[in-house]
Amino acid sequence: MSLFKGLAKILFPHTCVLCAERSDQSRDMCIECEKKLPWTHSVCKQCGLHLPSGTDTDICGHCQQKTPQFDRVLALCDYADPIDRLITAAKFNQKLVYTRLLGELLAKQVTQKWYQSQPMPSLIVPVPLHDARIKARGYNQSVEIAKIVSKKLHLPFSFDICKRNKATLAQSGLTHAEREKNMKNAFTLRSTSIASHVAIIDDIVTTGHTVGELSKQLRAAGVKQIDVWCCARTQRDKG
Template identity: 35%
Template sequence: MLSNKARSIIDRCSIIKQKCVLCGATNSHAGLCSPCLSMLPKLPDAHCPRCADPSPGQVLCGRCQTAPPHFDALHVPYLFGYPLNSLIYAFKYGRQLQLSGVLTNLFCEFARSKAPKYDLVIPVPLANERLAKRGFNQSSELAEAFAVTIDGRFSDNLCWRKCNTLPQASLDLAERRKNVRHAFGVKRRCDGLCIAIVDDVATSGATLSELAKMLKKQGAKRVDGWVLARAFSPKT
């Protein structure tokens, strides 16, 4: 697989014409033409600054006022809707690894204008058996590109997943929180560090919150979540 730096060079090269991964148009940048790029569902401005749930006036939502997550903020550019969801599914489960460049470019374009300086950038880790089955961690792809974009330090071995938890998609909020409770370990102290956790999709935020809790127990000063897409479920 191409490194992020090599992919970036190819994307900027005017000689190499990339086809749009959605419509096949040849006049595209980083795998998406302008019309298809405009179709991607952006997260509305009126959202909670902490969890990115809908919130009029961009104030803290009721849940974050009464039971805030352990992360300090969730940054996300898009909603998990068509056609972005189809690209994420194809990359994550369909082994269409060529989509890595398209998705990381979308993520990094957002990060380039929004991200502050972090001491450390980490992906949400996969359990060993799920990593072996899938062959890669999609969150690591995004996190490494994010770190390069902000000139930050990337680590994919600070944290580990203790067990192969159930898929979160079929669970309600209480079940999601219980499912990931004690699921993560942190190998060393993080005293005073500002850390960015990167994942592809967030729904309830339970996974990010649990990992942030463990990092703060190890002394992290601030932990933010950065995800490509935000999904909303009636169960949450």
């Protein structure tokens, strides 16, 4: 290694996971690649789905008709390339570099964008996985992401407040009714004394049934405000 390369590595120790160039930031993504992420905007402030263009309300028709169990979904990105690849890598490759990066991006968005004029939650609850799935994968990616967010924001997180009762089927490929049935009673809370304002962390929110079911349990335990922080939100218009 040349002296120049050696010095550069000390000054810029991070490598961008997308372009493999040296990162000019204190995380494993360069500014250029970060700018090009499919950042979420113009979405319903409750469910996080795109609002129809030209709409003059900030809550979509679905949420107006049937209020979700959670108060708001805050998503980093729409579920699209390349965030989808990062999430898959975080889930299956045992590579915690991806969960660390996703956690850092979430923490940045929380402090710089989402909570400018809003009170912060006082507890982070990652969506639990069933024991069988943790055993197979070795870890719960949402817990790993939550650990980073918790550390960055100095917010406590609890990974054992809630238990996943069944190894639910993957939601993709199921009909709406099947998804609802699949998630029913999927969680049991182990504590009834929980903070009044909670942020649920999930890597990806697809239909909202998983975080909806968890929110239902938290709500029943007296949680007043439930925000959902996720790395990506599947948009209806993107399938």
